[in-house]
Amino acid sequence: MAAKQLKEFTVEEVERHNKEGDVWVIIDAKVYDVSKFANLHPGGAAVLYVDGIAGKDATQAFFGLHRQEVLHRPQYARLQIGTIAGEESIIKPLGAAVSEVPYAEPTWLSKGFSSPYYKESHRRFHDAVRKFVTEVVYPDAIECEENGKRISQHVVDKMGETNIIAMRLGPGKHLKGRTLMGGVITPEEFDYFHELIIHSELARCGTRGYMDGLLAGGVIGLPPVLNFGSPEIQAKIVPDVLAGKKFISLAISEAFAGSDVSGIQTVAHKEGDEWVISGTKKWITNGHFSDYFTVACKTGSRYTVILVPRQDGMSTKPIKTAYSATAGTAFVTFDKVRVPVANTLGKEGDGMKVILSNFNHERWMILAMSLRTQRLIVEECLLWAQQRKVFGKSLNGQAVVRAKLAAMIARVEAGQNWLENITHQMNNMSYAEQSDKIAGAIGLLKAFATKTGRETAEDSTQIFGGRAITRTGMGKLIENYHRTSPYDAILGGSEDVLNDLGVRQALKKMPKNARL
């Protein structure tokens, strides 16, 4: 169909269309004919007929009540019939561009700022990832977050093609020979800052359930296979998972044991060359649609991690949680499930080592995503405080609102700076060194990021008021964040446990001969 011809109008011409059955409005120098739409308008018809709106420039009223994206939806975009002669639209369209709102982006992306950590390859990579997320992931995220369906296979396929699935596991030999984001960087260049960019850009969607649905189970479930699985097991599982053809979950937590891993009760005993596994696992991210499970089992007085393919004797039931069902969170049961002993990941009885070795990367990923969403909330609040008028002035004209914004900015910037320092250390340490030297700091930073995240969730809810408690419209990101930020505070280890871990790790390294 040919594109509609837009006409030019004067303000006076628009003013003549100011009554029921014949209503035009101007929004950002664009003219909309809302005559027929009025009766379908979710905000009601009457609000469009009032003085100061019908036939007038309604830009300020509009942006006090709607997100910009409303005007981009095809069914509403076609209400535009023209533009105002001699006037230009000034509202910047949404897209992949770097935000110019102060603190909306980490400083390394902000104009005029520099950073010791990011090189040219990170900038190239960032542009490609942001474009990919904006065009491919975001539309699916919005849809699935709402309808609870699992991530669309076309998105998974593209994440496989671009090797995002592989890159989310960090630098390493699994990237060898792969083309990353269409070749914008080489596998040899890829470091933890590139990985940080992926997690951060995904988190910008502001859809917490979908972020876990986006194969987070694989980010934590596949590394034990890569690091501890036999070459045969790896050859069978890894290519398909990295291509997005099969899915895998990490199954450690149980109704009996969450952060206290040693309390698990799923048991495995040997019969010939098979493990026989019985027990249950709870809160298993992606478990509902996974083909493989990396399962922590009690074997005698010790623990062993075993790779279990989905099979008879297993069931995965969705758990209703506070976030979207798109995450595929499941309650998993094993009833005398048999797998070959060759599926053991690491040595029999060495499961705790396998489990613990996974945690640092998992926690780092969760906190990185959590902080990036926290930053998104800061951007939302800065924009809302500018465009929302109350008591005759912008919200940001109120000292109490500015004080909240100050606290939010300081929290996210503090977290970001520590995160970048830790990421730099990760780039310069082996995985074993990371466990020895920075496991504690990662735990402390995760607890800091999630605690400050929940403070920001509270503050932003106050700033957005009623809009912060509706799932659609102006405050939808605030509502999502307020509802789901506790996830970051629990998954991968709860705040109290991580704070304690961080301090205990420091105490272990106290010099015995130091005195005040």
Ligand code: HEM
């Ligand atoms: C092209 C013009 C417009 C379109 C396409 C449009 C569309 C919408 C949509 C989709 C909603 C549902 C909430 C959301 O998704 O954000 C909404 C709500 C609303 N609209 Fe409009 N609208 C338009 C113009 C206006 C104007 C000029 C006013 C002037 C006062 C207005 C007042 C409202 C109100 C009061 C609500 C309810 C907001 C709430 O519940 O918080 N709309 N509109």
